[in-house]
Amino acid sequence: MERKSRTHISRRTFMKGAAAGAALLGQGAPFIIRRASAADPIYVGVVSPASGNYADHGMMERLGMQMAAEEYKEKGILGRPVKLVVEDDETDPQVGARKARRLIEVDKVKYLTGGVSSSVAVSVGEVAQRYGGLFIGSNQNSDTLTEQYGRRSTFMVPPDMAMALRTLAPYLVEKVGKKWYFLTHDYEWGWSGTKWARNILQKFGGTDLGESKIPLNTRDFSAFLLKVRSAKPDALVITVGGVDLAALMEQMSEFGIYKETTVVSTLINLEDLWAVGP
Incomplete structure (x- = not known):
C-alpha cells in the first residue's frame, strides 16, 4: 500500500x-x-x-x-x-x-x-x-x-463530566436530597465524574457520605453495596461504565438497593443498557 x-x-x-x-x-x-x-x-x-x-x-x-x-x-x-x-x-x-x-x-x-x-x-x-x-x-x-x-x-467530540454534572447535580440536590454516596470507576473518567458531583454537592451544602472506588473488570460488588446500605444515602451517585456497570446494576437489584435509595448514573450509554437486558 x-x-x-x-x-x-x-x-x-x-x-x-x-x-x-x-x-x-x-x-x-x-x-x-x-x-x-x-x-x-x-x-x-x-x-x-x-x-x-x-x-x-x-x-x-x-x-x-x-x-x-x-x-x-x-x-x-x-x-x-x-x-x-x-x-x-x-x-x-x-x-x-x-x-x-x-x-x-x-x-x-x-x-x-x-x-x-x-x-x-x-x-x-x-x-x-x-x-x-x-x-x-x-x-x-x-x-x-x-x-x-x-x-x-x-x-x-463528546461533552466532559464538568458539563454533565453542572446540569445533573443541582437537579439531584433539589429533587432527591443532599446526602450522597459515590461509586467510582477507578480511572480517569470515574475520578472526573465523582470530582464534579462532589464539587456541586459541596456548593449546595450537602453531605458526602463516602466513596468506593471500583477497579476495572470488577464482577463482585457485594462489599461495595454493603457499604452503600450502611451509609443510607439519599442518592447513590455512580460513575461506572461498560460491562462493569451492567454487572453492578444486576447486583444492585439483587441487593434491593433500588428500593432503599435513588440510584443515579452520571453518564450511561445505550450499550450499557443492552448488556443488562429487559
Missing part, C-alpha cells in the same frame, strides 16, 4: 478544511483532511476497543465510522477517498499507546480517532502529540482531556 511522505499541516489549515465539508460527522466520526493530490487516500487510524470492558461501545463507534467512510466512498473528501485502519486497544492505555505508535510508524497514519476509555484517550493523545499528528477523541468524557492533558493536537 503506497502512501505519501509526511507533510505539515497547520491548525489553521485543518480548521479551514473542517469548514469545507462535513465528512465523517457525528459521535466517533470526525473527518480528516491533509494536503495531497486528489487521488491520495485519507487514512484515519482508529484505536478502539474490540475487547475489554468497553468492547460493546467500541463496536458501535466503529460501525458509525464505517458508515461515514462508506457514505463518502464514491465522492470522497475533496475528491479523496477515506480509508480506516483499525486497531483494538483492549480497553488498556498501554495497549492503546502501542497500537497508536504502530498506526503512525508502520501504517503511516497521521490522524487518529477512537479511544472509548478516557485513560486510553490520554495515552493515544500523547502519542499523537509526540509524532506531530492529530487525535480526535470520539467517545470519552473525562475533563482531564481538556484540562490536565489538554493538547493543541487533541480534539474532543
